[in-house]
Amino acid sequence: MRRTADVIVIGGGIHGCSTALHLAMRGLRPLVVEKDYAGRHASGVNAGGVRQLARHLAEVPLSVASMELWERIDDLLGDDCAFESHGQVLVAENEAELDQFRARVTDLRLRGYAHEELIDRAELKRLVPAVSDACPGGIVSRRDGAADPFRTTQAFRRKAVALGATVLEGVSITGLQRRAGIWHLSSSAGPFEAPVVVNAAGAWADRIAASLGEPVPLEVMALMLMITNRVPRFIAPVVILRGRKLSFKQLANGTVLIGGGHQGRSDRDANITEIDWHKLAESARTVWELFPAMHRAFIVRAWAGIEARMPDDIPVIGPSATAEGVYHQFGFCGHGFQLGPGLGALMAELIATGRTNLPIDPFSIARFAPVRAPRPPA
Amino acid sequence: MSAGANTYDVAVVGAGPAGLAAAAITAGADLTTLLLDENPTPGGQIYRAVTTTPLKEQSLLGEDYWAGAALVAETKASGAEIVQGATVWSLDATRELAASWAGTSRFIKVRRVILATGALERPFPIPGWTLPGVMTAGALQTLLKCSGLVPAGRLVLAGTGPLLWLLAAQLLRAGVRIVALLDTAPSANYLRALPHVPTFAVSRYLTKGVALRREVAQHVEVVRGVTRLRAEGQGALASIAFKAGPDERRLAADVLALHQGVVPNVNLAMAAGIAHRWHPVQLCWVPVLDAMGNSGIDGIAIAGDGAGIGGALAAEAQGRLAGLAAVAAVAPERLARLPDRQLLEQALARSMRGRAFLDQLFAPPRWSRLPEGDTIVCRCEEVTAAQLLEAVGMGAMGPNQAKAFLRCGMGPCQGRLCGLTVTELISNTRGVAPAEVGHFRLRPPVKPITLAELAAMAHTQRAVAAVVRE
Numbered sequence: 086m087r088r089t090a091d092v093i094v095i096g097g098g099i100h101g102c103s104t105a106l107h108l109a110m111r112g113l114r115p116l117v118v119e120k121d122y123a124g125r126h127a128s129g130v131n132a133g134g135v136r137q138l139a140r141h142l143a144e145v146p147l148s149v150a151s152m153e154l155w156e157r158i159d160d161l162l163g164d165d166c167a168f169e170s171h172g173q174v175l176v177a178e179n180e181a182e183l184d185q186f187r188a189r190v191t192d193l194r195l196r197g198y199a200h201e202e203l204i205d206r207a208e209l210k211r212l213v214p215a216v217s218d219a220c221p222g223g224i225v226s227r228r229d230g231a232a233d234p235f236r237t238t239q240a241f242r243r244k245a246v247a248l249g250a251t252v253l254e255g256v257s258i259t260g261l262q263r264r265a266g267i268w269h270l271s272s273s274a275g276p277f278e279a280p281v282v283v284n285a286a287g288a289w290a291d292r293i294a295a296s297l298g299e300p301v302p303l304e305v306m307a308l309m310l311m312i313t314n315r316v317p318r319f320i321a322p323v324v325i326l327r328g329r330k331l332s333f334k335q336l337a338n339g340t341v342l343i344g345g346g347h348q349g350r351s352d353r354d355a356n357i358t359e360i361d362w363h364k365l366a367e368s369a370r371t372v373w374e375l376f377p378a379m380h381r382a383f384i385v386r387a388w389a390g391i392e393a394r395m396p397d398d399i400p401v402i403g404p405s406a407t408a409e410g411v412y413h414q415f416g417f418c419g420h421g422f423q424l425g426p427g428l429g430a431l432m433a434e435l436i437a438t439g440r441t442n443l444p445i446d447p448f449s450i451a452r453f454a455p456v457r458a459p460r461p462p463a
Numbered sequence: 464m465s466a467g468a469n470t471y472d473v474a475v476v477g478a479g480p481a482g483l484a485a486a487a488i489t490a491g492a493d494l495t496t497l498l499l500d501e502n503p504t505p506g507g508q509i510y511r512a513v514t515t516t517p518l519k520e521q522s523l524l525g526e527d528y529w530a531g532a533a534l535v536a537e538t539k540a541s542g543a544e545i546v547q548g549a550t551v552w553s554l555d556a557t558r559e560l561a562a563s564w565a566g567t568s569r570f571i572k573v574r575r576v577i578l579a580t581g582a583l584e585r586p587f588p589i590p591g592w593t594l595p596g597v598m599t600a601g602a603l604q605t606l607l608k609c610s611g612l613v614p615a616g617r618l619v620l621a622g623t624g625p626l627l628w629l630l631a632a633q634l635l636r637a638g639v640r641i642v643a644l645l646d647t648a649p650s651a652n653y654l655r656a657l658p659h660v661p662t663f664a665v666s667r668y669l670t671k672g673v674a675l676r677r678e679v680a681q682h683v684e685v686v687r688g689v690t691r692l693r694a695e696g697q698g699a700l701a702s703i704a705f706k707a708g709p710d711e712r713r714l715a716a717d718v719l720a721l722h723q724g725v726v727p728n729v730n731l732a733m734a735a736g737i738a739h740r741w742h743p744v745q746l747c748w749v750p751v752l753d754a755m756g757n758s759g760i761d762g763i764a765i766a767g768d769g770a771g772i773g774g775a776l777a778a779e780a781q782g783r784l785a786g787l788a789a790v791a792a793v794a795p796e797r798l799a800r801l802p803d804r805q806l807l808e809q810a811l812a813r814s815m816r817g818r819a820f821l822d823q824l825f826a827p828p829r830w831s832r833l834p835e836g837d838t839i840v841c842r843c844e845e846v847t848a849a850q851l852l853e854a855v856g857m858g859a860m861g862p863n864q865a866k867a868f869l870r871c872g873m874g875p876c877q878g879r880l881c882g883l884t885v886t887e888l889i890s891n892t893r894g895v896a897p898a899e900v901g902h903f904r905l906r907p908p909v910k911p912i913t914l915a916e917l918a919a920m921a922h923t924q925r926a927v928a929a930v931v932r933e
Contacts, residue, residue: 122860129867235867239858254860314875314911338870357736360907362553362561362570362920369914370921383911385875 086274087251090116092436093270093279095258095293097121098128099234099422100414101285102241102252103429106162109248111437116279117242117250118272120257120289121356124238127287127392128422132310132332132344133234134323135423137200138173138226139189141399143447144424145198150443151427152200152228158426164240169337170230171321174204174212176223176375178328183222185327190224200226215319215378231323231334234422241425258286261296261411268410281436282411288353288393290401290415294450297408301401301416301453304394307351307358308344308419311365311387315339319378331371341382343368346419349389358389394418395453402428402448403435412436413450471497473789474560474573475543476551476731479507480531480775481767481782482579483538488786489575490543492797497571498538499549499562505535507581508601509775517611523636524608525629527671527775534779553907554578554735556760561907561920568916575762575789578732579782582725582768585747585827586884587622588834590693592721593842596700600630600722613639616717619703620683621645621692624724624825625672631679642714644679645689645705647723649828659820666817686712690830694719723827727769730877733905736760741898744822745772746832747883748902754808755788756781764788772822776814783807832887840888841881843874848888855892862886862903875911878903 092108094101097119105115117123135155137148159165177183190203204212205222212225242252253274260271261282270277284293291303316339323334331345347364351357365387372379395401395416405411414432417424434441473489475482478500490496498505506513510531521529539545546564553561560571584601591597600620606612613634619642620631631644656663663669679685691706695713704713726747729739737758739748749771756764766785767778784807790797834840834848846869851859854868862878862885865871871885872878878885882903890897 122858122864124867235864239868243857313914359555359736360553362907362917366917366921369917373914373918380915382914383875384908384914384917385911386873386877386906387908388906 086253087116088275088277090114090251090277090279092116092281092283093118093268093277094283094285096285096287096290096415097123097242097252097254098126098285098287099124099238099241099425100128100417100428101283102238102245103425104283104285104414104432105250105252105429106241106245106248107429107433108436109245109250111433113437115245115250116277117245117252118256118258118270118277119252119254122254123242123252124235127390127417128238128425129235130310130388130390131234131308131419131422132334132342133231133422134173134332134334135168135170135230135232136173136226136323136420137423138224138229139175139325139327140420142196143399143444145193146443147424147427147431149198149200150431151424154426154430155232155423156228158232161426162240162244164236164243166237166240167233167337168230169232170228171323172212172225172227173229173323173325174209174223174225175325175327176209176213176216176220178220178326180221182328186222186224200228202227212322213320213324215376216324217375217377220375225322229323237425241429258293261293263408263410280410283414283432283436284411285414287415288391290393290413294413297405297411299405299407299450299454301450302396303416304396305351305353306392306394306419307349307389308392309347309349309360309365309387309389310342310344311368311384312343313341313379313382314385316341316382326371329371331368333372333376340385341379343372351389351391353391356391358391360387360389392417392419397452400448401450403445403450406449406451406454469569469571471495471571471573472793473497473575473577474499474571475577475579477507477579477581477767477769478502478505478538478545478547479579479581479767479778480509480534481581481769481778481785482507482577483534484779484782485577485579485766485786485789486543486545487534487538487541488783488801489789490538490541492790492794492801493542494790494793496543497573498543498545499551500545500547501550503547505538505545505547506531510535511605511608516608518608524633550910550912551731552910552912554731554763556736558762563912563916566916568912568920570920574793576764577782577785577789578763578765578769579767579778580728580731580769582772583728583879584722585724585726586880587721587723587831588838588840588848588884589721589831590838591695591700593839594694594696594700595698596696596717597694597719597721600627600720603720604630604633607633607637613637614718617642617715618718618720619643619645619714619716620720620722621647621689621703622722622831623648623827624722625821626725627722628675628679630720630722631683632675635679635682641683642716643684643686645692645703646685646687647689647692647828647831648825650688652824652826655826656820656823659817659823663817663820668817668821690828692831723831724825725768725772726883727771728879729769730879730905730909732758732765732769733902734907734909735763737763737765739902741896742771744819744826746827746887756785757788762792773815773818777811780807780811780814784811832884833891834884834888840884841869841871841874843876843880844870846871851885851888852892855889859889860893861889861901865889866903872903877905877909
């Protein structure tokens, strides 16, 4: 078993695997250590949305950069990851919402971003004929789409391994110590060492951070999804709502995936999530009201994945504030899948060159540092 | 039925022998008892349609079948609220069930749950098993019991297990001609069963089994030691090819009934989070339970074949014991007027006698559990054995990765028809025990529900919330 590496990546989700791939592309030898198997949690079981639409302003540049990798994902990985680009549409349920959307699109334009486009009732109806007539318009991001999340994570992993990365599954990291410029990691499978460590441990990343003396207020979430039987093709873009929680898309095989942010119960130590049907019933109600075509569909399965959420709803990205040679990449709050390809490239650039052109200051872990009382004047 | 209430002392899921007996005990002790059953009439599989079958000639289905009528009558008289046509699609550790009947779903909160979800036929994945004309022995028996229907055309039965022989006898009594019974039990089974002969010899199975085999063998060509069974045909079954000893044979056929034993129907129990273990002899998952049938989740017990295959009489005794445990937990002062626990335990032990012999004698061979090449494993998503093995080669270490790689087990049956095959194939390929490979991670809804009825549940919740706010 390999015990040393140039970089140890903790966590085999899409972020860990993407970072490992991009490190390997730069000629480094990364080692990914995953406690379960690659894509076991949020990365493998999310809704697969590849979305620039409606992102936090701080995330927009990263999302736009990642989109460029998505559009040539087959060249990058030798697997198309079932990525299809039929756009994503944020539907306004009333005029007040549409006014808010108009203001957002104008604001994005002023900042130089043109991917979000305001649409009226007619264009909405053209893009999403099945939507209820009551909706006055929305925003479309035409290059957005969806991919198969587990397949994507596995494709990153496979390509990383093909280029020289090692992926160890079923191995948990139990401790980190730095001696003479080298990080010594203890694990359920013995010691490992490397000068650089990436914390991409998802819903378990706070434990790594805390052991480095920088605790973060990470909340464990379990976003629920449900899926229908196969129904005739009736909708191409991914549809999302703002007011009521909903994301809605029909997959290539005809099944319809319904999600949108309702949380189930979870126990991250036992790898268990439990469905809250009272909340999923609300999602079903929303679908029933907005999409008459769905009235006869069947719900075949439901599930939830364990994910990390930060209080400000944006991730932690960048170097540790306390530990030299450690980089964080976690806390994606349920919208990290699309960022995976781009952030892997960004992290590899940061590790290899010490800098990146993309603005990552808003994601610094230092934002959670406890405020220290000012020292009394001497 | 009223079913106005949404809280009960006890919910029993399944109205086969275990569920009927459990509900009779708890309702008999005046616990409010809701018995939910998926079929139009009570009886489960073994006593299916015992109150409504058009086959009134008692010798046709046999006395073991008609014994169910008394149990149904007992439960109906007990005061249990019995709902037929009800699908329980969710159960959680707080003992909240979600169930659908009459086009509506509702949540039901109870103090004790007794799962009596019975058994399923083990998958029998041979080449051509998805062709029209190929069905399971259980399905043929369902048609016989419910509607008095028998197959037309040339009929062949193949596989192993008591049900196969019983069905053959019942069909013969109904005047059906059976071309052949292809026995796939390996001859080594007889040696393995040998140590269990003494208990089998004093069990009720001995005389019944011998008589049944004799009855069938008198009228049907029984081919022993059958291997390499294939169903053939373009668009529908036309012939059956197999090997018997050194000979390759082919029989023209219109209907092939396959059967290689039954296994616990574990989907609801697994989705509820109950721990299961691999049974190395019965070759299936069984829930981890104590002597009274209690699972590791407080207040949820399992009785009957869903707890491990034991047959109808064992199921009835287990059901009564689980009922007693529920009464002991909710209203122990009422135990005095109920049947004695020790007598029930003795009855259970008696009815389990001979089971170990049957398990060995009828054990399905490896070749009919471990398909190869283009043979379909997952019928819903049409995943083949070769695809599954390829996924294992790409790093799918267990059923859940196979699911993510191939959609295997993701269809409407939720892995009921492929789960065991997937576990055993991965186990065999990786050279590790089935227990290490595990089963599909199952979640509610364990059976599909309509979006409309789920949406209607939200409506009801809102109406309740609105009233509460006022």
